[in-house]
Structures are given as structure tokens and as C-alpha cells.
Amino acid sequence: MRYEGSVYRPPSESRSWILQATIGCSHNKCTFCSMYKDKSFRIRSTDEIIEEIHEARNTYGSLKRIFIADGDALMIKTDELLQIIKELRNTFPECERIGIYSSPRSIHLKSKEELSSLKEAGLGIAYLGLESGSEKILESVKKGDDREGIISAGIKLKDSGLLLSVTVISGLGGKENWEEHAKETASAVNKINPDYLGLLTLMIEPGTELWNQVESGEFAILTPYEIAQETLLMLEHLDCHGCVFRSNHASNYVSLKGTLNQDKEEMIKTLENALNDGDFKEEWMRRL
Numbered sequence: 259m260r261y262e263g264s265v266y267r268p269p270s271e272s273r274s275w276i277l278q279a280t281i282g283c284s285h286n287k288c289t290f291c292s293m294y295k296d297k298s299f300r301i302r303s304t305d306e307i308i309e310e311i312h313e314a315r316n317t318y319g320s321l322k323r324i325f326i327a328d329g330d331a332l333m334i335k336t337d338e339l340l341q342i343i344k345e346l347r348n349t350f351p352e353c354e355r356i357g358i359y360s361s362p363r364s365i366h367l368k369s370k371e372e373l374s375s376l377k378e379a380g381l382g383i384a385y386l387g388l389e390s391g392s393e394k395i396l397e398s399v400k401k402g403d404d405r406e407g408i409i410s411a412g413i414k415l416k417d418s419g420l421l422l423s424v425t426v427i428s429g430l431g432g433k434e435n436w437e438e439h440a441k442e443t444a445s446a447v448n449k450i451n452p453d454y455l456g457l458l459t460l461m462i463e464p465g466t467e468l469w470n471q472v473e474s475g476e477f478a479i480l481t482p483y484e485i486a487q488e489t490l491l492m493l494e495h496l497d498c499h500g501c502v503f504r505s506n507h508a509s510n511y512v513s514l515k516g517t518l519n520q521d522k523e524e525m526i527k528t529l530e531n532a533l534n535d536g537d538f539k540e541e542w543m544r545r546l
């Protein structure tokens with residue numbers, strides 16, 4: 259397969275075949291993100307993508323899960339994306355789920371009918387980075403979208419019938435804004451009510467603007483104890499029904515999984531126990 263640079267996918271797509279339909283991220287300015295710094299955003303030609311789908315059939319035979327990357331593959335024009343999804347469906351009829359990375363911008367560029375047509379064609383799930391529900395934090399990390407824009411994009415995507423997985427980054431407000439991050443993020447998630455909510459922990463990566471802010475003392479990172487406190491506050495304020503919650507990535511200090519709201523109390527107890535016992539996973543991922 260012809261991959262350009264490093265290829266990223268959400269933790270839950272670790273077993274999926276990655277189809278790199280776009281290269282890089284259409285925004286590429288978030289202060290904490292180093293993922294696509296070496297790439298300029300572009301969309302690969304549909305012919306090239308279709309050729310790669312056929313190559314994958316010859317190489318892998320059957321595929322159960324397929325993930326369309328890079329950073330914002332939903333940017334692909336609807337008619338071309340429909341062609342790609344239909345080709346995937348015809349070539350891999352056994353495939354159980356096709357996922358894609360989206361952004362508030364790419365969701366708002368499509369009508370609800372266009373999004374529904376993608377679902378009808380066989381797209382299953384879209385991943386959207388909320389990162390934080392705090393306007394102040396979104397602005398300071400240069401997310402490029404405001405709180406209301408992300409919330410309305412999430413709601414629109416869900417209304418189209420597609421499954422929605424939202425990602426949040428623990429610790430993104432640093433020591434200064436952790437309470438605001440916890441409460442505002444919970445309130446934004448409550449408005450979206452996604453099907454899945456994934457919590458990753460902030461990692462400070464070399465080459466990013468945030469790395470320089472940590473070096474200069476402008477941004478103070480949270481300790482594992484403080485991250486657990488923040489997650490506890492966020493969980494206490496979450497009020498979602500049927501949302502599958504996961505905080506069990508390698509970057510998380512306390513492993514949590516359950517369905518909101520039914521497992522909320524259980525997860526709160528796990529966090530309280532970790533806070534009482536100081537029982538956190540190693541810190542090796544926090545600062546690379």
C-alpha cells in the first residue's frame with residue numbers, strides 16, 4: 259500500500275485497514291498536535307484510491323473494518339466520497355464498518371442530506387475531535403473552530419444517522435484552566451450526546467507550539483493525580499444516555515470504560531479509589 263508519512267487512526271480503529279484518501283490535515287495548526295506537521299493537505303485522486311482498494315483486496319483478501327484517513331477525509335467532495343464508499347462496499351461486502359475522520363468544517367460543508375447519503379452508501383462512523391468544550395481553551399490551542407461550531411457539527415452528524423465518536427483531551431487546559439475544561443467539556447458533550455466518547459491524555463510532543471509553552475513555563479501540565487481529579491469532575495457533570503465512554507488508551511493514567519449514564523457511578527468509584535490509593539499508570543507517555 260502507498261502510505262505517505264506517518265498514518266494515524268483512532269485507538270478503536272487499531273485493527274482496521276487504513277485507506278489514506280487524503281494526505282495530512284486541512285487545519286494543521288493546533289498547538290498540541292504534531293501528527294501531520296510534515297504534510298501539506300491534499301486529496302488523492304479518486305482513480306488512485308480505487309486502484310488502491312483493488313490492491314488491498316489482492317493483498318488482504320477480506321477485511322472486517324476499514325478506516326478512511328488522514329486528518330480530515332470528510333473534506334472529500336460528496337460525489338467522490340460516495341464513489342469511494344460504494345467501491346469499498348462492492349469490493350469488501352463482508353466489511354462490518356467503514357469509519358472516517360471528520361472536522362467541524364468538513365461536516366458543515368456538507369448538507370444533512372449529503373451526510374445521510376454517505377450513511378446510505380455504507381459509511382458507518384465519523385470521528386470528531388472536540389478536544390475541549392471551553393471557548394478559552396479552544397482559542398488558546400488554535401483549534402480553529404469555536405465551541406458552538408463543534409457542537410452544531412456533532413449534532414448535525416448524529417442527525418444524519420451516522421454514528422459519532424467524539425474525542426476529548428484530558429489536561430488540555432493545564433493547571434490554570436482544568437476546572438473550566440472539565441465542566442465546559444462535559445456540557446458540550448451533553449449537548450452533542452455522541453454514540454462514543456473517548457478520553458485521551460495530553461502528550462507534549464517535541465516540535466509543537468505547546469512544547470515551547472511548557473519549556474517557557476507559559477503552560478503547566480497536570481500531574482496524574484490532577485488529571486484524575488479533572489476526569490472525575492468531568493464525569494460528575496456528564497449526562498449522556500447510551501454513550502459508550504472509553505478512557506483506556508495507553509496515554510490514560512486510570513483505565514475507565516462503561517456506558518453513560520448507567521455506569522457513571524461505577525467509573526466515579528474507580529477514579530476515587532485511584533485518587534485515594536495513588537494508583538496511576540506510569541507517566542511515560544505524558545512528555546515524549
Ligand code: SF4
Binds near residue numbers: 283284387401
Ligand atoms: S488536532 Fe486534528 S485538527 Fe488539529 S492539527 Fe491535529 S489533526 Fe489537525
